[in-house]
Amino acid sequence: MNIFRHRPLGLLAPALLAAAVSCSPARDSATVAVPTPDAKTAPLCRNLHKVLPRKVDGRTRADPEPRSVYTAGWGNPAIILRCGIVRPPKMVDPEVAQGKDPNAIGGGVDGVDWLMEKEGDGTWRFTTSGRLAYVQVTLPEKLSGPDDSAQVLTDLAPAVKKAVPKGIGSMR
Template sequence: MNFFRHRPLGLLAPALLIAVAGCSTADDSDAVAVPTPDGKTAPLCRDLDKVLPRTVDGQSRRDPEPRSAYTAGWGSPAIILRCGIVRPPKMVDPKVAQGEDPNAIGGGVNGVDWLMEKEDGGTWRFTTSGRLAYVQVTLPKKLSGSDHSAQVLMDLAGAVKKAVPEGLASMRY
């Protein structure tokens, strides 16, 4: 059973109010680790790159270095998207599925399911669930309110739905 399918945006929004206050990219720099998707996932990520919006939460697209079809960015410091990452361990953690992990919650935004994880240092990241490729979005510190994080996920939902079909992504770690 996919627990993300049954959590409405209403459950995600309160967590966003609390969680996003500490959002940050890993180091707020222009360099981003490029994922190495497998042969089934790579074409989906390249398709996603072609349909990503020019602006997200009012920020213009400004891709990180090194340039790759598997990464994208908007604004400075950047909202960072990485496609083709490995499945986050919390995605299969029974405590998350049962709502018992205060550092992770699942929810849906505009037809795309997301896992929201609190990272070490208080940062947060969002990873798609129930799609044939894992897409991860990390927000910079300056986007400290739930309005921003919800808007980012809404702005990206159409592209994710268009390029990355629903299904089970690769099981690799």
């Protein structure tokens, strides 16, 4: 009888247990829906992921679950970034373009244009416009207004400008 033939199975259970413990998400980590960018947008999002800052608004990077090159996060509660999202409907809404929608306005920060939308729960969501990929940033409730977002968008602008060229994103 070959004793080595059975030994790896005995070692497999502790190894699986250790892997499960090390891969389980922390209780306080955010969970977000991962975008599924098209083939033209995906490389831009992967490049953005590589150049994102370690800190945003003084908050340390703490990526959400499930881990993806299309998402990033900072702090707890987290500032969440998603790259490769579908173009928001408000981006082509004539009311927004004419400044008649109080819950959605356009603006720019350090050379990056954003659609700023107030959500039903009072939080704010920002989506790049005029870029080849749509990048969305959602603020936690305690950063409740567009004025609170200035440092967040300032910190993210260099990475967005470097990784996502100007242009019109996918219409999907």
